[in-house]
Amino acid sequence: SLYFALANIVDGVNSAFLLLTAALVFCMQAGFAMLTVGSVRNKNAKNALVLNLCDACVGGVAYYVLGFGFAFAPINQALLTYDNFVTELPLSPIYKTKSNGFIAFQHFALAHMQSPLTKDAFTYLSGLSVPSGTNNGATLFLWWFQFTFCLTAASIVAGAICERVRVFAYIGFVSLMMGFVYPVISHAMWDVNGWLNVFYNKVTDPTTGHITGSFGIYGSAGSIDFAGSGVVHITGGAGAFVGALIIGPRIGRFDENGKIRPIPGHNISLIVLGGLLLWFGWFGFNPGSQLGVLSYADGGKVGSAVRGGFNLNGVPTVYSTAGQVALAAVNTLVLPAAAGITTLMITRFFYHCFDCASMVNGFILGTVAITSPCSTIPTYSALCCGIIGGFIWVFGDKLVQRLRIDDPLGAIAVHGFGGTWGIIIPGFFAKPDYVAMVYAPANGSGGVFYGYGKQLAAQLTEILYIWSFVCTVIGGYFLILKFLGLLRVSPEEEILGNDTSHHGGPAYPEDDVGLEEDLATLR
Amino acid sequence: SLYFALANIVDGVNSAFLLLTAALVFCMQAGFAMLTVGSVRNKNAKNALVLNLCDACVGGVAYYVLGFGFAFAPINQALLTYDNFVTELPLSPIYKTKSNGFIAFQHFALAHMQSPLTKDAFTYLSGLSVPSGTNNGATLFLWWFQFTFCLTAASIVAGAICERVRVFAYIGFVSLMMGFVYPVISHAMWDVNGWLNVFYNKVTDPTTGHITGSFGIYGSAGSIDFAGSGVVHITGGAGAFVGALIIGPRIGRFDENGKIRPIPGHNISLIVLGGLLLWFGWFGFNPGSQLGVLSYADGGKVGSAVRGGFNLNGVPTVYSTAGQVALAAVNTLVLPAAAGITTLMITRFFYHCFDCASMVNGFILGTVAITSPCSTIPTYSALCCGIIGGFIWVFGDKLVQRLRIDDPLGAIAVHGFGGTWGIIIPGFFAKPDYVAMVYAPANGSGGVFYGYGKQLAAQLTEILYIWSFVCTVIGGYFLILKFLGLLRVSPEEEILGNDTSHHGGPAYPEDDVGLEEDLATLR
Amino acid sequence: SLYFALANIVDGVNSAFLLLTAALVFCMQAGFAMLTVGSVRNKNAKNALVLNLCDACVGGVAYYVLGFGFAFAPINQALLTYDNFVTELPLSPIYKTKSNGFIAFQHFALAHMQSPLTKDAFTYLSGLSVPSGTNNGATLFLWWFQFTFCLTAASIVAGAICERVRVFAYIGFVSLMMGFVYPVISHAMWDVNGWLNVFYNKVTDPTTGHITGSFGIYGSAGSIDFAGSGVVHITGGAGAFVGALIIGPRIGRFDENGKIRPIPGHNISLIVLGGLLLWFGWFGFNPGSQLGVLSYADGGKVGSAVRGGFNLNGVPTVYSTAGQVALAAVNTLVLPAAAGITTLMITRFFYHCFDCASMVNGFILGTVAITSPCSTIPTYSALCCGIIGGFIWVFGDKLVQRLRIDDPLGAIAVHGFGGTWGIIIPGFFAKPDYVAMVYAPANGSGGVFYGYGKQLAAQLTEILYIWSFVCTVIGGYFLILKFLGLLRVSPEEEILGNDTSHHGGPAYPEDDVGLEEDLATLR
Numbered sequence A, B, C: 001s002l003y004f005a006l007a008n009i010v011d012g013v014n015s016a017f018l019l020l021t022a023a024l025v026f027c028m029q030a031g032f033a034m035l036t037v038g039s040v041r042n043k044n045a046k047n048a049l050v051l052n053l054c055d056a057c058v059g060g061v062a063y064y065v066l067g068f069g070f071a072f073a074p075i076n077q078a079l080l081t082y083d084n085f086v087t088e089l090p091l092s093p094i095y096k097t098k099s100n101g102f103i104a105f106q107h108f109a110l111a112h113m114q115s116p117l118t119k120d121a122f123t124y125l126s127g128l129s130v131p132s133g134t135n136n137g138a139t140l141f142l143w144w145f146q147f148t149f150c151l152t153a154a155s156i157v158a159g160a161i162c163e164r165v166r167v168f169a170y171i172g173f174v175s176l177m178m179g180f181v182y183p184v185i186s187h188a189m190w191d192v193n194g195w196l197n198v199f200y201n202k203v204t205d206p207t208t209g210h211i212t213g214s215f216g217i218y219g220s221a222g223s224i225d226f227a228g229s230g231v232v233h234i235t236g237g238a239g240a241f242v243g244a245l246i247i248g249p250r251i252g253r254f255d256e257n258g259k260i261r262p263i264p265g266h267n268i269s270l271i272v273l274g275g276l277l278l279w280f281g282w283f284g285f286n287p288g289s290q291l292g293v294l295s296y297a298d299g300g301k302v303g304s305a306v307r308g309g310f311n312l313n314g315v316p317t318v319y320s321t322a323g324q325v326a327l328a329a330v331n332t333l334v335l336p337a338a339a340g341i342t343t344l345m346i347t348r349f350f351y352h353c354f355d356c357a358s359m360v361n362g363f364i365l366g367t368v369a370i371t372s373p374c375s376t377i378p379t380y381s382a383l384c385c386g387i388i389g390g391f392i393w394v395f396g397d398k399l400v401q402r403l404r405i406d407d408p409l410g411a412i413a414v415h416g417f418g419g420t421w422g423i424i425i426p427g428f429f430a431k432p433d434y435v436a437m438v439y440a441p442a443n444g445s446g447g448v449f450y451g452y453g454k455q456l457a458a459q460l461t462e463i464l465y466i467w468s469f470v471c472t473v474i475g476g477y478f479l480i481l482k483f484l485g486l487l488r489v490s491p492e493e494e495i496l497g498n499d500t501s502h503h504g505g506p507a508y509p510e511d512d513v514g515l516e517e518d519l520a521t522l523r
Helices: A002-039 A042-071 A074-081 A115-126 A138-161 A167-190 A229-247 A268-288 A322-351 A356-371 A379-402 A411-429 A432-438 A454-483 A491-496 A498-502 A515-520 B002-039 B042-071 B074-081 B115-126 B138-161 B167-190 B229-247 B268-288 B322-351 B356-371 B379-402 B411-429 B432-438 B454-484 B491-496 B498-502 B515-522 C002-039 C042-071 C074-081 C115-126 C138-161 C167-190 C229-247 C268-288 C322-351 C356-371 C379-402 C411-429 C432-438 C454-483 C491-496 C498-502 C515-522
Strands: A201-204 A211-215 B201-204 B211-215 C201-204 C211-215
Touching: A002 A042, A002 A138, A002 A268, A002 B002, A002 C002, A002 C268, A002 C322, A042 A138, A042 A167, A042 A498, A042 C268, A042 C322, A042 C356, A042 C379, A138 A167, A138 A229, A138 A268, A138 A411, A138 C322, A167 A229, A167 A454, A229 A356, A229 A411, A229 A454, A268 A322, A268 A356, A268 B002, A268 B042, A268 C268, A322 A356, A322 A379, A322 A432, A322 B002, A322 B042, A322 B138, A356 A379, A356 A411, A356 B042, A379 A411, A379 B042, A411 A454, A491 A498, A491 B515, A515 C491, B002 B042, B002 B138, B002 B268, B002 C002, B042 B138, B042 B167, B042 B498, B138 B167, B138 B229, B138 B268, B138 B411, B167 B229, B167 B454, B229 B356, B229 B411, B229 B454, B268 B322, B268 B356, B268 C002, B268 C042, B322 B356, B322 B379, B322 B432, B322 C002, B322 C042, B322 C138, B356 B379, B356 B411, B356 C042, B379 B411, B379 C042, B411 B454, B491 B498, B491 C515, C002 C042, C002 C138, C002 C268, C042 C138, C042 C167, C042 C498, C138 C167, C138 C229, C138 C268, C138 C411, C167 C229, C167 C454, C229 C356, C229 C411, C229 C454, C268 C322, C268 C356, C322 C356, C322 C379, C322 C432, C356 C379, C356 C411, C379 C411, C411 C454, C491 C498
Parallel strands: none
Antiparallel strands: A201 A211, B201 B211, C201 C211
16 A cells, blocks of 8 residues: 555665664774774784774674663654654553663563564554565664664773773773663663653643653753764763773873873874764764654654654655754764864964874864754854864863873863763754754753753753763773773783784784795795 | 655655765765875875865865855755746745856855755745644755865865975865855856856747746757766866966976976875775765756756646656666766776886876776766766776876976876866767756757767866866965965975974874883883 | 656665665775785785776776676566566567576676666556656666675685786786676576576466466575675685685795794784775675665565566555665674674684784674675574684684685685685574565575575585686686796795885885985075
């Protein structure tokens, strides 16, 4: 039937969109690898690379086995996609989720998510009998998309503790971060049962019992964190902060008087390559966080209340959500561009040097900062926030150094401070009609500059929650390992370089090994 | 309603297509960065990278604030997308554009383009009442897509003037190029009011007053420049030409007798990486220039005359434009492949060397040349034109050297000559039925080999216009800076290397800084 | 009409999907280039890069002129897409294909595939009169998609024979591989007439003469090779095997006692970059092999029997195939992640070294192994198969070394053994309902663990066929060249390094050439 055809077109198009935007996010791993390796010394290049590969390999297994199960109740998500949630259809037993505002306990190792179930969900939702073999991509793609975000959060931390952390300590960290910490945070924000989500509080029609509207904490749109300035980047940045704090500075980074000794990275070309691959991937990260370009519901990200869904009122209607996807893309260019050029000008005028590595971190901070507000602020606000972002990078990193914390990549400033800035932005700049478009809070919401205050309160709550949760759990982990002597390589190994002491030899060997013998063969 | 559903599906699908193809074009920045840094000397690596980052950061702001406003009247474009233009619907006041054949003056800083307006446009065009929150992605995505093309044009120039240009002079150049020069050229070619566009001249039905057909300059299809061999690459190549000419050769490039001294780039691996990332991005560049895979109009790029549009005759019909997208993709492989292998053979037989860097430039020239004709020539023509392209690269670059112009990356030959070749190709090889498919000129058009002459005249006009406009404006800028002594670093700084003199130290520092002190801590 | 609109939407969406997934596969060329150049010695860097560029340039021409013509009869494929094949519509003369189970002879140089014909096919298939200019992207995109796969197969071999093969010998190899060998293998597997395809045997209704079901060799689903563990990776790995065997080891690789001398690659950063770009591209490779996210047929990859097609029974229905696309994506993460971490642990416990390059090869073997079964095994099976994969890499490569075969990149173990493992997996692990979803064999099929045996037989047949066909033809080519003395550079050239002896100088020249003269200009 036509209903069936339209439902399948929406599923197919959104699935292709999720596949490809998440692939761009995965490409950011190559970006992080190059950024990190370029920023460390020659003698620790292999070490930096192995840590990065552990993110994807160890973290992939951890998120598959445990993480996603703590994070999402995706059938529930699928129901929302079809707008049934808000009309209170009776849920069949298979859709009962084990989930509260803080955590979920369900789809470990993707249990109950593979295609027979999704087919069942599809049948249920569309009210159509589905021929054998038909399947629904949205739920499995939710895993793939969310995984790539979790991976990004973990990857941020390596930059702050590399050149001295033990590989096994890092493997433990990745397992904890991607198997538990990040999933819990993402649940609070992005699962519809999460306490920071707009759907956390519901308005019910007393007559019909139907839900007619939703709003989040303090009556706001929930905390606005469209693509994860907080969930991904504060999480990573806070992990980098406690990690670098507890592991201590690299030998020689600060002299006995506490004076800073610069330790430049060994390859600026790879730093720039990494930075540009990150920016490239961000055009999947932010626009992709809409989770699709077509919707059964008028407007918002997960549908909004009191609107006829696809199969409920007899009218097969499909909506485009491309406007907010486009706004996310444009802002992901404008804010980082402004932050990058601001950084270059600051280093030129304050330090008389066009500092290339600093400029890279400047525009990356910009991408971090636009991640939360990309779909809810106008482009001219993005321009202003980018200029401020340039200052946050340069002086934020100075602050970290002044605190005698040694962060080889500047991850604390870029992701921790940049992410915090990104969560603050909507509290001031979010435009009410854009907020309505994306989140549809029952009573409206927006930034301080548009006369609202509750949204800023929600934003500050998210910031406080993530910093304290991550610092407590990840900090606890690092403290225990430090106490057990398992966190850091020995000073001898560190000075020799991890590549030689742990990775079988230098990263860039010379050619002339065995040349004499080779020449002997000619005689 | 169903009309509404189909309209939203087309908007969503085309928006996803534009997001992702333009993201591939943005990835070309990483390609340009690697190509450029690999092609310069070690001592100028940071310098090359900073110039590249300024393209995206400075240029992003310039194109946002000014450039796009000079280039497009996108509401007008949206109208065309919906095929209203050709049926002369009365335009409501908001759609009045300030635009003539040469330039537009409208959407500075994206004014009047964000979602309330686009929603309004959508309502108007579809004749449907649009629920709150619905939005239309096509117009904002036009900005994002066009920006990435503008960025490419600017990036080309850095390669020709790096190792000696001042950073501030380059920042000024990027602002001028992306804020004014490129936008004006793209307006002439790709805005429907542009004097090189197929819509520039219209055929009107004397009875109804409706437009029944369109044709461009000289009665051709307008100048055929599907993805910008001229708009992007001649613009960049001509900028490289006047830039390199005015700034003069690097110290030591030509000896007192004018003899050429080779100055090889410092890292061929990064050159090849850059070249392959460019080719990869080109599969967004060329196929993406269709601007979508679905259309309300039968056939062409922007619709064509006398065809029932989507909402006008009661029949909700959607057309696929994937055939021309596919042809663009296949040709983007065939022509560069032929150019690359031809180049390798030329260097082998004429210079007894399998020259890797030359081969990279050879296939890049191929991608430049196929950019204009990719959707209007058969694949076997692409093969022939690629072989010719290999010769154009090798002997074109020899010519530049013989003129004693020092172009470290060969940008003049690759983009200037390659782009010129790309604009000439449709004048000879464009197949009339493909031209009809893409441009639908009222009286037909095609290449000389198919019996048409007017199309070649249109192509030559575009070449002449772009070379002279760019050389005049950009050349004027560089001359003024040279006169003021602001264009070039001092000879001492140049010999020392820009990285040490302006960027805080060498690109690839050694590890042993501070090693003695580190060892002391062990005692 | 609405039928027409839906048909065009499916064509447009699937075309965009093919364009972009194949673009990711093309990006793998940059991955192979970096992986290869990083794994060779400094003195052969340019050589490795030139071989890689020849893959795309020479192979592009070879596949265009010859290869595709031997591989596919795409009009026939298009018919299947529209589900006509299985209902035995009379074929008009233009759709007659010259094809048998082993090889096709038709679309050389894309003859009869460009848009007038595809438009004709579209008209015929949809039963609708198609306005001029309408076109169908699916057939030309089939070329583009298949080309990128063929390119991958050829690229694998360079890693095994580089540092000693002559460039012209390699050019001949690429022409043979991409012009004939790979196409023939891909025909057997993926063309509907191929003897390893599920459509090779048909069940016919004796009354109507309609085809009511299909099954492959031995009554299985044909050989299950969704994205080419066999077609692409065994082909490449077997080519690497005979190539490395015949050309012999690099000078100094084994001493007179046969003892192995390690020859580490010169740049581990580029190796990791290459590995991650390959993994990134694999998210196009595997999910893209569904060839679309929308289908007219219920379920499977190419439609299945006895189902009403789009335009035949009066019901315009579109199906989403995103479920199997999603499963392919998730498995492409899980299996390689498990293989990567397993490899790291093996190298740590057996060799006391966190071996970075080995870890890269470990996860690449994982991507190779999941390529065939990605859409037919559950995610938990992927996890198990990945752990096994890590062992296959480490001990497979040891075996190759023990056989005194010198394979600088480990391509034989990664692609040859990994691909073989990938083809074996479905024989044991393929879940019957997933097999039904993707291939719809008439009598069902699945792995040994689900009680089937015939599928394993089909898998082993594919393995045997590809290894023996490739070893015979490619081995014959290399033997002839060796006999003629055209295969390998001279020992003097090899020891000096190919870059200096054949490519015009070292890959990473020093800056100080001409510095004295430059300084003289200052005086």
